Amino acid sequence: xxxxxxxxxxxxxxxxxxxxxxxxxxxxxxxxxxxxxxxxxxxxxxxxxxxxxxxxxxxxxxxxxxxxxxxxxxxxxxxxxxxxxxxxxxxxxxxxxxxxxxxxxxxxxxxxxxxxxxxxxxxxxxxxxxxxxxxxxxxxxxxxxxxxxxxxxxxxxxxxxxxxxxxxxxxxxxxxxxxxxxxxxxxxxxxxxxxxxxxxxxxxxxxxxxxxxxxxxxxxxxxxxxxxxxxxxxxxxxxxxxxxxxxxxxxxxxxxxxxxxxxxxxxxxxxxxxxxxxxxxxxxxxxxxxxxxxxxxxxxxxxxxxxxxxxxxxxxxxxxxxxxxxxxxxxxxxxxxxxxxxxxxxxxxxxxxxxxxxxxxxxxxxxxxxxxxxxxxxxxxxxxxxxxxxxxxxxxxxxxxxxxxxxxxxxxxxxxxxxxxxxxxxxxxxx
Amino acid sequence: xxxxxxxxxxxxxxxxxxxxxxxxxxxxxxxxxxxxxxxxxxxxxxxxxxxxxxxxxxxxxxxxxxxxxxxxxxxxxxxxxxxxxxxxxxxxxxxxxxxxxxxxxxxxxxxxxxxxxxxxxxxx
Numbered sequence: 001x002x003x004x005x006x007x008x009x010x011x012x013x014x015x016x017x018x019x020x021x022x023x024x025x026x027x028x029x030x031x032x033x034x035x036x037x038x039x040x041x042x043x044x045x046x047x048x049x050x051x052x053x054x055x056x057x058x059x060x061x062x063x064x065x066x067x068x069x070x071x072x073x074x075x076x077x078x079x080x081x082x083x084x085x086x087x088x089x090x091x092x093x094x095x096x097x098x099x100x101x102x103x104x105x106x107x108x109x110x111x112x113x114x115x116x117x118x119x120x121x122x123x124x125x126x127x128x129x130x131x132x133x134x135x136x137x138x139x140x141x142x143x144x145x146x147x148x149x150x151x152x153x154x155x156x157x158x159x160x161x162x163x164x165x166x167x168x169x170x171x172x173x174x175x176x177x178x179x180x181x182x183x184x185x186x187x188x189x190x191x192x193x194x195x196x197x198x199x200x201x202x203x204x205x206x207x208x209x210x211x212x213x214x215x216x217x218x219x220x221x222x223x224x225x226x227x228x229x230x231x232x233x234x235x236x237x238x239x240x241x242x243x244x245x246x247x248x249x250x251x252x253x254x255x256x257x258x259x260x261x262x263x264x265x266x267x268x269x270x271x272x273x274x275x276x277x278x279x280x281x282x283x284x285x286x287x288x289x290x291x292x293x294x295x296x297x298x299x300x301x302x303x304x305x306x307x308x309x310x311x312x313x314x315x316x317x318x319x320x321x322x323x324x325x326x327x328x329x330x331x332x333x334x335x336x337x338x339x340x341x342x343x344x345x346x347x348x349x350x351x352x353x354x355x356x357x358x359x360x361x362x363x364x365x366x367x368x369x370x371x372x373x374x375x376x377x378x379x380x381x382x383x384x385x386x387x388x389x390x391x392x393x394x395x396x397x398x399x400x401x402x403x404x405x406x407x408x409x410x411x412x413x414x415x416x417x418x419x420x421x422x423x424x425x426x427x428x429x430x431x
Numbered sequence: 432x433x434x435x436x437x438x439x440x441x442x443x444x445x446x447x448x449x450x451x452x453x454x455x456x457x458x459x460x461x462x463x464x465x466x467x468x469x470x471x472x473x474x475x476x477x478x479x480x481x482x483x484x485x486x487x488x489x490x491x492x493x494x495x496x497x498x499x500x501x502x503x504x505x506x507x508x509x510x511x512x513x514x515x516x517x518x519x520x521x522x523x524x525x526x527x528x529x530x531x532x533x534x535x536x537x538x539x540x541x542x543x544x545x546x547x548x549x550x551x552x553x554x555x
Contacts, residue, residue, distance in 0.1 A: 148536075211532055219463050
């Protein structure tokens with residue numbers, strides 16, 4: 001692998017904290033929160049906690065939204081995402097243009113991912129010639145983009161990205177291409193092609209303006225961005241303006257975030273479900289958020305979730321996760337691996353559970369009820385279904401991953417960092 | 432093996448901190464924005480690793496001789512995408528990947544060599 005750093009005492013010069021400092025901070029806050037939350041239960045009794053509940057089906061008022069700031073989103077169906085993708089995969093259509101021109105291409109089957117930032121499109125589906133993004137030495141900038149479970153390798157190019165009927169946002173995008181020379185070891189399992197990936201690309205509309213941010217401006221050792229000659233690539237720093245960008249903050253209006261609303265669906269699962277992405281938060285008549293509660297997120301995009309009396313400090317909301325993933329604190333049976341993989345839950349009968357998302361500043365908390373059905377039974381009983389609202393599995397020990405099932409029947413706002421709305425200043429989620 | 436922890440520390444150019452437990456030792460290798468943990472049993476064998484941070488460490492380095500069987504299993508999984516790729520089980524090793532961009536997490540363990548007093552959930 002192309003490790004070419006030759007540093008001796010760089011560790012002392014690091015501007016970034018090592019991971020343990022962040023975790024220690026989170027641990028202290030978690031302790032504080034556990035006292036705060038248990039206090040609420042102690043005084044009121046467990047049957048009437050002071051934590052309010054999130055009302056059901058908040059998506060309905062948004063589902064018929066019309067306007068230039070509206071995109072439709074589909075889970076399942078019969079296009080590439082539905083045919084070759086995975087269960088609970090929400091996809092949208094995006095138009096990409098050569099910057100400053102009307103030479104454009106509309107690309108369907110793009111995964112809508114609120115857990116990442118920026119547009120990535122397989123170079124094999126793109127018919128446009130987009131100007132590459134280069135560093136000061138004239139080398140191409142490439143990226144090994146890492147997500148919770150996958151990665152993408154490819155170079156960066158500048159594009160006009162059109163979301164809905166909004167004006168174009170000119171931003172760097174990634175051209176996914178596993179065959180691009182110089183692929184680092186970290187990207188050996190990167191997406192290969194649209195059919196095996198189950199999408200033509202990924203649209204990351206998350207909490208942040210850039211996918212990596214300050215860390216990649218300052219630290220050349222992170223092995224995220226690479227400077228590439230025709231044959232080799234070396235880990236490098238990249239300034240924010242050349243990193244993958246969330247296109248939303250570049251819009252003239254509707255630039256403070258988005259609302260994702262998906263309909264409530266049959267608990268047995270459905271073959272397709274259609275919802276909306278509305279750009280902007282409280283910027284228009286169609287994206288008013290007066291009944292929502294905002295939850296601030298920390299600098300790496302996490303908040304807390306209290307589940308079974310444990311504070312899970314690395315929790316997040318993510319349309320790109322296809323289930324609710326949380327540590328198995330209540331001994332739920334896992335699937336045996338014969339149908340769904342054995343990290344999914346397969347309880348003998350459907351469980352109704354609840355957990356309490358808590359903002360990173362500790363100021364907001366709402367009790368959320370959710371169901372976990374037997375994943376093997378769901379997919380076996382309804383073989384044409386591609387969307388499931390009660391689908392979950394084991395996750396990271398200190399994390400509640402509120403994946404796509406959380407979005408069914410709910411409107412979820414994602415407030416971009418350093419932008420503001422009536423809900424507050426980003427980064428935050430609201431529902 | 433224990434020596435491999437030192438080698439990984441050098442490869443990753445991180446600082447190391449060790450915690451001794453009853454039947455195993457946890458070596459933490461911290462580097463900027465990332466933390467790697469290696470769990471070593473009394474025989475000096477690394478039976479589990481865990482990572483968290485802004486980017487994933489090079490699993491080829493971390494998994495050593497188990498990397499190839501991991502790679503071939505993930506490419507087999509890629510043929511059937513209906514499941515997610517959060518968990519990969521080979522003959523010897525179980526690998527889990529979680530988190531999101533800016534907070535990448537994962538762990539891998541050898542089920543056969545897991546000491547009695549630690550569960551997979553406790554590896555993090």
